[in-house]
Amino acid sequence: MWKIYLLAAISFLNGTSEYVIAGILDKIAEANHISVSSAGQLITVFSVAFGAGTPFLIAMFARMDRKKLLVYALTVFSVINILIAIITGYEMLMSARIISALSAGVMQVTVLTLAAVLAAPGKQGGAIATVIMGQSSALVAGVPIGRVVASHYDWNVIFIGIGAVGLLFSVLTLFAIPKTVAEKPVPLREQFKFFMRPRIAAYLLITFLWLGAYSVVFTYISPYFLDIFGMSNHGVTTALFIFGIASAIGAQLGGFSTDKWGAFRTLTGGMLLHAIALLLFPFIGQFAFLFYVLLIFWALAAWSSGSPIQFQLISLAPAAASIVLSLHSALGQLGMAGGAGIGGIAVKNGLLNYLPWIGAFTLAIAVGVTVLDKVYLNEKQFKETQSTLFIK
Known part of the structure; x- marks a missing residue:
């Protein structure tokens, strides 16, 4: 061991x-x-x-x-x-x-x-x-x-x-x-075939958007704490430590919620709460108590989304779980790169205070894709399956 x-x-x-x-x-x-x-x-x-x-x-x-x-x-x-x-x-x-x-x-x-x-x-x-x-x-x-x-x-x-x-x-x-x-x-060309399956592609896109929204803010978290909230170096260290603990708890809560209430409710609920937390950041001013409450709320919500996304991907391709999870990891990294890049452009143009809103907007798109998968792609797949069974 x-x-x-x-x-x-x-x-x-x-x-x-x-x-x-x-x-x-x-x-x-x-x-x-x-x-x-x-x-x-x-x-x-x-x-x-x-x-x-x-x-x-x-x-x-x-x-x-x-x-x-x-x-x-x-x-x-x-x-x-x-x-x-x-x-x-x-x-x-x-x-x-x-x-x-x-x-x-x-x-x-x-x-x-x-x-x-x-x-x-x-x-x-x-x-x-x-x-x-x-x-x-x-x-x-x-x-x-x-x-x-x-x-x-x-x-x-x-x-x-x-x-x-x-x-x-x-x-x-x-x-x-x-x-x-x-x-x-598994040859790369075989791996890339999974992008052609609409529901898997949808959840890979959700992965990209979710971590992109997270990265927009997290990449610049130190200057955000220092410049927007006027925190000291010690304060930034404390905030990062609290954020890390809440992130770990959030990941565990995501797994528990997925088992108890299902992947769709956990994912949509988590991303909506994530977006709300980001939307509120520019409004809390210099109130330290509200800052720490919102910081914990953000971390819990942000990291609750990983488990339901991975659960859905494995459910959609149980015989190729390692492949879809590796694609999930790759798209997640590219999402973080995209978020960091967009955040850099925003910071360069003096929009540091509004980075959370960029993240919230991205999460709104991710929620839309999740709902689309639930009400359209899932239903379409069900009808195609029923049609195939009827023909047989």
Whole structure:
């Protein structure tokens, strides 16, 4: 079981490298003499590279031993994060983040694969959930810890630490994880055929819009707290920590609600509450109590949507669950990239205070797609099935 925890720790490190920039965006902008919107594009390029590049790299290295692939990816990941800490120049930072994202994407897919293989019979689901929890825990601990380190030392120290720990994990993986042969790969052209199935395409679009709406605000969360609410560095750290805990609780509530009330009610309700929270942010002024209440409300609602979306995708393609979930992950990363990019344009044009409204508008579209799937696509699929059965 401890091998699964090692994989979860690697996943936590991976998530920290992705999310931590949102918590120190102002520090990076100041140190590199660039605008906050330009610094935000470091998140955009990471998500684009992660989402678009990972499927191709996994297909390219499909026949490689999973242990060896993880060691190679970890090594590249570690070295490039150390380089991020010492290189100078915005263009070099962008290039390094792209390489970091590609290695991170390979790492995440590989640790999930290894978790399923190494788990005891009947325990695969729990092992995968443990690894996923490792990455999501980066929001709870990794991001606020990164903010504390950047406040007391320098933002570079964070990436040196990520690189050093990554090299340690690489050595542990080399000695602790057994050799594992990957399953027979599914060609990319076969994977892309799922985009042609209307209901699966609808939920992949919902994934894109949901995480895009979230990313519009979360990417610029530190400057938003600092500039709009006038918070101190300590206040930002506290807010990020509270947000992370509420996010983890929200993910669990989403799973509970999906089981009890169904995916449609959980998803539409969660996204509507998410939109309401974002709509209210510009109205609460400097009231600290209202701010923290709304922050928790936002995190709970935002992260309740993941479980019902994944449940629906698995229900629509039970024989190809791994494929549709990998597409879900890729579209989610591209959605975060799109949100970060749009947010950067808004910030550059002095619209930082209104980022939540952009997110709320995007969520309204996502709710519309969800309802369309329920009342039209689902009904259409049912009629086609009934027609086929009648003909037979």
